[in-house]
Amino acid sequence: MSLNRNEKAAVVTDVAAQAARSQTLALAEYRGLTVEALNKLRIDARSKGVYLHVLKNTLARRAVAGTPFEVAADAMVGPLIYGFSEDAVAAAKVVADFARTNDKLIVKAGAYAGKALDANGVKALAAIPSKEVLLSQLAGLLKSPIQRTAAVLAALAEKRGGGAEAPAAEAPAAEAAAAA
Secondary structure, eight states: OOOOHHHHHHHHHHHHHHHHHOSEEEEEEOTTOOHHHHHHHHHHHHHTTEEEEEOOHHHHHHHHTTSGGGGGGGGOOSSEEEEEESSTTHHHHHHHHHHHHOTTOEEEEEEETTEEEEHHHHHHHHTSOOHHHHHHHHHHHHHHHHHHHHHHHHHHHHHHHHHHHHHHHHHHHHHHHHHO
16 A cells, blocks of 8 residues: 555654654564564564554655664665664564564664664664663662671671570579489
8 A cells, every 4th residue: 555645754753753762773574474473573562662663664764864773774675664662672672582483573683872783783682681670680789788787697696695595595404404
C-alpha cells in the first residue's frame, strides 16, 4: 500500500518524535518471519516499552536526520524492523532475545549514544543487565558491608556475653554435683 505525501509526513513526524525520546535504536531484518512470530515480537516489545515498527527506509532516514541515530543511516537497507527505546538496553534486548529463538530475524545494526553499532554491538548491548537488575545489584553491594559489620558485632557480643554466662551456667551444675 502506497502512502500519499501527507501520510508520509505524518510517519516521519511520529518516528522523529519517538527518536527524540529514545536512547537506543536496534535494526533487524525480518525477511521470512511469519505474521504470528512478528505479532509475538511486537507484543514482547510493547510490554518492555519498545517502539517497534516496520518502516520504509527512506522515511526512517528522514526521521532520524539530525538525531543521534543518524549514524545508523547507512545500515538502513533491506526489509528492516526498527526498535526504539527510552531504556538504554530494552530495544537491543528485545531484538537480540527474539533473534536467539527465531533464526529468521537477523540483527543488523543499531545506534546508541550517537555511535553506530554493528550486529555484535547490539548483541553486546543486549547482554547488559536491565536498569532494575543493576539497581538491585548496587543495593546488594551497599548492603553487604553493613550486613558484615552487624554480623561481626553480633559475634563479638555473643562471645563476650557467652563467656560471662558460661561460668554462671556451670555453677548450678557444680552445686548439684557437690550435693549428690
